[in-house]
Amino acid sequence: MHGDVLTQALVYLAAGVVTVAAAKKLGLGSVLGYLIAGALIGPFALNLTGDPEDVMKFAEFGVVILLFLIGLEVRPALLWSMRKTIFGLGGAQVVATALAIAGASMIFGLAWPTALAAGLVLAMSSTAIVLQTLDEKGLRQGPVGRAAFGVLLLQDLSIIPLFALLPLLATGPVTLAADTARSTSLVADLPAWLQALAVLAAVGAVVGGGRFVVRPVFRFIAQSRLREIFTATSLLIVVGVALLMQIVGLSPALGAFLAGVVLAESEFRRELETDIEPFRGLLLGLFFITVGATIDFGLILREPLLLVGLVLGLMALKFTVMFALARVGGASNRLAATVAVALAQGGEFAFVLLTFTVGAGVISQPLADLLTAVVALSMAMTPLTVVVYEKILTRLDREKPAQDPADPTFEEADAEPDIIIAGFGRFGQVTGRLLTANGFRSTVLDADIEQIDLLRRFGRRVHYGDATRLDLLRQAGAERARMLIVAIDDQEKAAELVERAREAFPNLTILARAFDRRHAYDLLASGADAVERETFEGALSLGVTALKALGFRAHRALRAADYFRRHDKRTFEELRPMWGQTEAYLLASRDAAQTMDRLLQADLAKMKPGAADGWDTSGRDEEQREAALDGED
Amino acid sequence: MAPDDREPSVLLVFAHPALERSRTNAVLAEAGRAAAGVRFHDLYELYPDFVVDVEAEQDRLLTHQVIALQFPLYWYSTPALMKEWLDLVWLHGFAYGKGGDRLKGKQLFVACTTGGPAQAYHKRGYNRFTMEEFLRPLEQTAHLCGMVWENPFIVHAARLKDDAHIRGEADRYRQRLEGLAAAARETV
Structure with a gap:
């Protein structure tokens, strides 16, 4: 029953719709809703899904699209201004967290190479969960979002060297056949300098392609005015870039992000955003569901205390390191705590990296299974932790009403x-x-x-x-x-x-x-x-020019147009209620044309000397002449 | 013609070409707008192009007992649009002259703000003449039209006064307007 695509779609959609709506209603956020949906339909509960791993591969594309969309919002100048956050805070987070986790693992008796590998793998946070959660809380544009995003970006970047470094920590048998993470990389067997060259070429292709190929293509497609082809092209770009990155062994998400940045300043930005947005939402939801479905409840039931301890330990450790680093970097207590809470889970890259390390003989299969469960659980815990954290904050705020001034907001990019x-x-x-x-x-x-x-x-x-x-x-x-x-x-x-x-x-x-x-x-x-x-004002202006050319003084010509405009606007308003009742309108407009005639006649009369208006003194002159005559009598 | 009790008896004709930069006049205008029995009539808002609708304006004058003019004093006179309005609306044969008795018996009330301090409007001040003298053209306008000239309401050195002072003046202004409105209702 798992094989049928429609049945599968029905299961995923139904579970998602029901639980996410419920989770939202309970104030738990959509991410937790998806995770619960996944756990419910997964092999350990209702067992309605097929192998979630298959769906996972598809759903990971949601993360790629997410990064592409984020790239679209990050103009190169903004990225450049974030370089300190990315390399400073981000680099420090990866190194310090990896070392801290490695140290803790060694206390539990792991050999140092294995401990270090576990540390590096667990230092990664979940881009998808963090950004989605921050988005829902409206924090993604603020200083919190900025710091978190900088760290996440560096984590994504560090995937590349990790693939190169992790095999060096090998202690067990190397089974490169199981190296799924790099199986798509066509350049893995090439010498290092050629690999580096391939990576550079791929990045160059994305940047250059974005500048010189994609824009003309979009322009061409825009001229064809076919909306679905525009959407298809947008998706084509994202898929193409992701695949290109995979070929040279880079993270597809990173490549998509880069492509987004390149296109951030193009005129198609908003259209791209709008076209791709729905795919992001659906695929990310799917991604979270598969994470929920992969949680090994069998393992949890067998070793509940160990797992709970490990999850809490991991999150506490990651929180502490991140909090300390952010404080050192000059963030306020609250800012540092919020960022640290957001980044305290393991990430989706850990799944990939764990499979890879098993293949490379760095980490044993049972340990990898345990860590996978820990990571998945910590991801599931994140939305909950954020809810709890917010509760604590509100209580603190109530106790101490005089708060520090709010952190400065994101620049008005x-x-x-x-x-x-x-x-x-x-x-x-x-x-x-x-x-x-x-x-x-x-x-x-x-x-x-x-x-x-x-x-x-x-x-x-x-x-x-x-x-x-x-x-x-x-x-x-x-x-x-x-x-x-x-x-x-x-x-x-x-x-x-x-x-x-x-x-x-x-x-x-x-x-x-x-x-x-x-x-x-x-x-x-x-x-x-x-x-x-x-055309109304333009026509009137030309009329004024004409009147002047015919010998009117400028002021008189202008006033003639003014009177005309006033009358026209009046009839426009008078006829408005009749609009829609065609006959009434026709009658009335005929009447209005007559009014216009009359008004034009009246205007003509007024423009002549002798008309009674404020600048015309003939009436008074006449009166004075009479008075003078009376005086003579 | 017995006026409806609910109809305002004071027509407050207001002229300020740059109200967004004004302090005192803006506050006074608000007070005038809020005053009971007063119809606020903003010339620069209605006729930004100086194209005054003469007939509508004359009708408006006829349906009010008190004509109040509020403006900042520019070069010892009214702002340009208020002068234009007088030129075009207060016509011979309507407001004055032969058959021009339509405003007769109404009251003319002027409220105006000045840049200079009170002592400048004095024989020995730098403006050399009193406000009473500067407002003579309007006073004579009222006289020629057979209107009653009300004692003007004047706020001097409008730019220099503090907020509390201006609020006080605004209260005073509102009371004055409401007093005129109430009196007008009783007389008619």
């Missing part, structure tokens, strides 16, 4: 926009420039690739994307922005966008560019707060 401008053509540009010139931050979305090309050449931040997609709008910050300006030239799409945005973001002020009067009414009916007919 991609600041929240005040305004989202959809469509940056002839119209959107002018509006956008006016707003930017007056200090408002805007995010621009445009679906015309040539237009984006041109604007980016002038250094403007414009993103490629079809703004009628709500998810893309959300990515662009629509939930926190103050205003959406709809300036796309496709009439139907504009109305559709207004309607969707109004429904999804009720607090957003929506202003829209209308093609003509009819379209303007459509947009207002769809929920726009205000509209502007695109």
Whole structure:
């Protein structure tokens, strides 16, 4: 019954949906929910899954996608500014944690090479669990997220040298045939310098490819306006990079991260994010489920005390080392504690590394099984520990209300926009420039690739994307922005966008560019707060120029246009309630045309000398003339 | 024509071209906006392009018993848009002259802030004339239109006063406006 793909999908999805919803409701976070789901359907409980290892290989791709998405958010400049965190804090964490665990293991009687190998393996934390948990707590953008991410990044980096170093610690028989981790690496048998060259070439290919190949390809695909092909291309890039990294023996996740960084400054960033996001969520969920399913409850039942002791010991040790290092690095108590709690578990790389070390004869199979269970349990414990940690913090806060000022927040790397401008053509540009010139931050979305090309050449931040997609709008910050300006030239799409945005973001002020009067009414009916007919002001301005060229003084010409505009706006408002009742509208508009005629006549009359307006003194002159005559009499 | 009791009897015509930079006028305007029986009418907000709707403005004048003008004193006079509004709305044949008795019997009340201190508005001060003298054109406008000239409300050295002082002035201003509104309701 395990073989059928649909049955398997049903089991995983059902377990995920039920437990994650329940876990969320109980305030435990989605990660724990997935882990519980996995434990429930795994071979040790309901036994509804096939071999979770198979699914695991597939699900690990979720981690790859996660790192790619994170890369997309990390511009090279940001990465550079984090170099101290990555190499300082990260390097110190790996070395110090490995040594501490090795020392503790030796106390339990392990030989030093085995102890050191175990230390290095267990020093890794779980990128997937940490980042997902921090994300849910809204901590990923803050100093906590920054420190944790720096450490995780270095851990990922250190996988490469670990594969080279761990075999040197071999004490038992080497069975390289079991070397699953490197089985896909085509360069493993080459001499070291050639391997190094291959790695450099692969990294160069990702960076160069991102710069010079991917962008033209995306541009080409964007022109074809096929959304699913865009999504497929995005996935193709991630899969391709992951595979390339595997071939040269690098971590696929690291490669994906690098590819993300390369594309972080491209105009396709937001579209990429939006397209890949759902895959990340699903695959990561799957990943957590498989972690839950691999927890060996048989082993736990046989050696409950040993396992609990080891898990608690590991987490306490990792916490202590990380806390101490963060404090040395200048973090506040609270910041250091939060980072240390987040990173206190073993990571998914440990599974890979353990299999590898068994093959390399460094660690025995029974020990590897034990450590695998410890790592999986510590991963499962993380969401729980975070919940407990938060409870403790709230209690502390209650006891000591005068808190230190909050830790400084993440630099405003991609600041929240005040305004989202959809469509940056002839119209959107002018509006956008006016707003930017007056200090408002805007995010621009445009679906015309040539237009984006041109604007980016002038250094403007414009993103490629079809703004009628709500998810893309959300990515662009629509939930926190103050205003959406709809300036796309496709009439139907504009109305559709207004309607969707109004429904999804009720607090957003929506202003829209209308093609003509009819379209303007459509947009207002769809929920726009205000509209502007695109040619109206331009036509009026040309009229003013014409009047001046015909001999009007400038002020008079301008006022003629002003009167005209006022009348037109009035009729626009008067006819608005009738919009939709076609006949009434037609009648009324005929009437309005007559009104316009009358008004034009009245304007004509007013412009003539003798009309009664404030600058015209003829009435008073007349009166004074009469008075003078009276005086003569 | 008996005015509805709920309709405001004071039309507070307000002119300030850069309210975002104003301190005193902003507070006074808020007080005026909140005052009972007062309709707040913000000229620069309504006519940023100086295109005053003459008919609507005249209708507005007719439906209020007290016309209050609030503005910062610029070059010893009103800001440009308030002058434009007077030029275009207070027309011959409407406000004055032959057949121009539509504002007759109403009250004109001026509230204005100055940059200089009170002692500058004095024969021996650097402005050489008193506020009373500077406001003569408006006083004469009221007279020509057959309106009653109310004692003006003036806040001097508006930029230099502290917040507490300005709040005090705002309270005083609001009471004055509400007093005018209440009196107007009784007289009509």
